[in-house]
Amino acid sequence: MKLKTIRDIAVKNKRVLVRADFNVPLVNGKVSDDTRIRQALPTIKFLLEQNAKIILLSHLGRPHGRVVAELRLDPVAERLTKLLKIKVQKLDDCVGPEVQKKVSELKNGEILLLENTRFHSQETENEKNFANELASYGDIFIQDAFGVVHRAHASTVGVALRLPSAVGLLVEKEIAALTQLFEQPKKPLVLVIGGAKIDTKIGVLRKFIEKADTILLGGGLANTFLAAEGFEVGASLHESSKIELARELLLEAKAANCELVLPEDAVCADVDAELNATTPALDLRVDALPFNLKILDIGARTQSRYSEIIKRAGTVVWNGPVGLFECFPFAGGTKAIAEACASAEATTLLGGGDTLEALMCLDIPIQKFTHISTGGGAMLKFLEGKELPALAAVEKHTA
Ligand code: ADP
Ligand code: MG
Numbered sequence: 525m526k527l528k529t530i531r532d533i534a535v536k537n538k539r540v541l542v543r544a545d546f547n548v549p550l551v552n553g554k555v556s557d558d559t560r561i562r563q564a565l566p567t568i569k570f571l572l573e574q575n576a577k578i579i580l581l582s583h584l585g586r587p588h589g590r591v592v593a594e595l596r597l598d599p600v601a602e603r604l605t606k607l608l609k610i611k612v613q614k615l616d617d618c619v620g621p622e623v624q625k626k627v628s629e630l631k632n633g634e635i636l637l638l639e640n641t642r643f644h645s646q647e648t649e650n651e652k653n654f655a656n657e658l659a660s661y662g663d664i665f666i667q668d669a670f671g672v673v674h675r676a677h678a679s680t681v682g683v684a685l686r687l688p689s690a691v692g693l694l695v696e697k698e699i700a701a702l703t704q705l706f707e708q709p710k711k712p713l714v715l716v717i718g719g720a721k722i723d724t725k726i727g728v729l730r731k732f733i734e735k736a737d738t739i740l741l742g743g744g745l746a747n748t749f750l751a752a753e754g755f756e757v758g759a760s761l762h763e764s765s766k767i768e769l770a771r772e773l774l775l776e777a778k779a780a781n782c783e784l785v786l787p788e789d790a791v792c793a794d795v796d797a798e799l800n801a802t803t804p805a806l807d808l809r810v811d812a813l814p815f816n817l818k819i820l821d822i823g824a825r826t827q828s829r830y831s832e833i834i835k836r837a838g839t840v841v842w843n844g845p846v847g848l849f850e851c852f853p854f855a856g857g858t859k860a861i862a863e864a865c866a867s868a869e870a871t872t873l874l875g876g877g878d879t880l881e882a883l884m885c886l887d888i889p890i891q892k893f894t895h896i897s898t899g900g901g902a903m904l905k906f907l908e909g910k911e912l913p914a915l916a917a918v919e920k921h922t923a
Contacts, residue, residue, distance in 0.1 A: 576633075747762035807824055
């Protein structure tokens, strides 16, 4: 991918429209985790140094084309103002006469944050007039929201096709980390994959069957593979319609000489048990699971086997919690994987909304990993080798 970055183009005194990813968690109207806001700072600071006029665009949550008061970006503006130590002015819409007026009055070195783009359904539809209006606010477009580069929306693809474009420092960093991994991973390359469903991960599994030495399976995903191997998974989260697919993948792995490892034991609860911090849990071998139990985590033997493999790896890519980490008795497997990755000598690369959420819950500092991707879906698509529409648009309409 040959993408121009913000450093390759002239932004001095220009109106620069930046797509950032301020899709942050909010609790009682306050930003509860500002990691994504902090990740956007290098690009904003760079533009401030260049004396540009900065117009920021972002979505937050899923308002489905309507104004949802709780999803306004005011708490983001507040946090940005605090972190940058300069006033970030926030508007109550992202299009319309008021926005046009404020943009035209913007001075060099000032920052304007427009309202949640997803308050308009035209955003996700990439509607022409809406994209035209957004594009009219800038002389240049900078894509710095890695979390949405797999989406063809007005604020990602639409504006990029209408303005001279480049990527920001965060997207540049993400691409560099993922490309390095993709092109010359330190061996052995190990993929740890968990989470709820096979569907969203199938592309990455296939790709890594070709590339990786070992794949460690956990989560609901592993249950479908256990069913494919003939084990009783009872009421455990699994996809019966994907069992055949799991069989195919097991064969593909064998042919490609990739070791696909399934859990040998599992932490389970009674089918009818209410799941909370005190749910009784049983650690059983997978060949001895009664049908009235459900698998909610990888067991102790599996945890130590996976940890050993991670310890000997050259590169570890991890996506998807290996158990129901939100519920204390079933968080042990995810914790063991996180700790093994954190203390491994390997290059470690993590991504996924729930995977990062798990690190937060389990109090594992993100500095312990080589690269934490801010994009879950986008990271998976990139690792699959798929085209990312928002980056393709920047490349097509490069500044
Ligand atoms: P990510 O967002 O990191 O890509 P996913 O969205 O694929 O991860 O999956 C995360 C969800 O999978 C979590 O809510 C977790 O509780 C759930 N999960 C993992 N293992 C199990 C399991 N054995 N049974 C039920 N849910 C599980
Ligand atoms: Mg998720």
